[in-house]
Amino acid sequence: xxxxxxxxxxxxxxxxxxxxxxxxxxxxxxxxxxxxxxxxxxxxxxxxxxxxxxxxxxxxxxxxxxxxxxxxxxxxxxxxxxxxxxxxxxxxxxxxxxxxxxxxxxxxxxxxxxxxxxxxxxxxxxxxxxxxxxxxxxxxxxxxxxxxxxxxxxxxxxxxxxxxxxxxxxxxxxxxxxxxxxxxxxxxxxxxxxxxxxxxxxxxxxxxxxxxxxxxxxxxxxxxxxxxxxxxxxxxxxxxxxxxxxxxx
Ligand code: HEM
Numbered sequence: 001x002x003x004x005x006x007x008x009x010x011x012x013x014x015x016x017x018x019x020x021x022x023x024x025x026x027x028x029x030x031x032x033x034x035x036x037x038x039x040x041x042x043x044x045x046x047x048x049x050x051x052x053x054x055x056x057x058x059x060x061x062x063x064x065x066x067x068x069x070x071x072x073x074x075x076x077x078x079x080x081x082x083x084x085x086x087x088x089x090x091x092x093x094x095x096x097x098x099x100x101x102x103x104x105x106x107x108x109x110x111x112x113x114x115x116x117x118x119x120x121x122x123x124x125x126x127x128x129x130x131x132x133x134x135x136x137x138x139x140x141x142x143x144x145x146x147x148x149x150x151x152x153x154x155x156x157x158x159x160x161x162x163x164x165x166x167x168x169x170x171x172x173x174x175x176x177x178x179x180x181x182x183x184x185x186x187x188x189x190x191x192x193x194x195x196x197x198x199x200x201x202x203x204x205x206x207x208x209x210x211x212x213x214x215x216x217x218x219x220x221x222x223x224x225x226x227x228x229x230x231x232x233x234x235x236x237x238x239x240x241x242x243x244x245x246x247x248x249x
Pocket of ligand 1: 062064066067133136138146147148150154157228231232235240241242
């Protein structure tokens with residue numbers, strides 16, 4: 001037998017072995033069935049739909065704003081974790097820890113700016129995503145539940161932005177949160193309780209900084225992650241993105 005024959009035999013032996021089949025549970029994807037199996041049996045690919053309508057692929061339909069929001073959230077989690085190595089949530093040390101981070105830590109300024117600008121960009125992207133969903137009528141049945149989940153995501157995004165704003169403990173943060181919590185305090189009925197709950201005391205001080213920090217790193221991001229997962233799962237269950245031909249059938 002020549003070397004080509006040996007190679008073919010060995011390849012056949014490997015691709016028909018139990019080990020190979022336990023990794024790749026489909027044949028070569030040159031037909032629709034195997035292509036679908038590739039998508040369904042691969043952990044990363046199974047997050048994508050097996051079929052998409054041509055209409056949803058048009059860049060000008062969604063402008064990718066939901067995906068951009070998701071990307072920014074991931075970027076914020078990564079840069080936020082790096083900032084946590086240096087930031088100290090104490091009213092005596094928070095501001096100086098931010099200055100140290102900016103001027104003494106290699107790439108510190110870059111990561112701080114990525115976190116700050118990323119946060120502004122995420123608020124903008126989520127708001128524009130919501131406008132797009134409204135403009136294309138994608139909030140209508142069967143997607144009305146996902147619209148409600150989206151509203152919760154918008155509130156969580158704003159909550160993250162608000163709680164993060166206090167952390168540098170500079171004049172801008174201090175007065176912005178003083179004004180913000182005073183506005184909350186003016187709400188009818190529960191206003192004062194909400195203000196006290198946020199600040200942990202009568203004014204913006206150490207208790208407020210710690211509360212905002214805990215909300216910002218421990219509470220809101222995991223809740224947002226869990227709800228985003230439901231949001232994306234619903235997009236799939238509702239048959240992918242809304243499209244005009246849906247209403248006609
Ligand atoms: C953290 C915030 C959010 C993230 C990460 C997110 C992510 C996504 C993604 C990736 C999609 C797939 C299509 C696309 O890229 O446009 C999508 C679709 C959708 N989103 Fe969001 N979203 C967020 C907030 C919102 C908000 C605030 C609303 C509305 C109040 C909303 C309502 C919807 C609806 C109804 C769909 C289905 C759209 C269609 O079928 O055309 N989402 N979202």
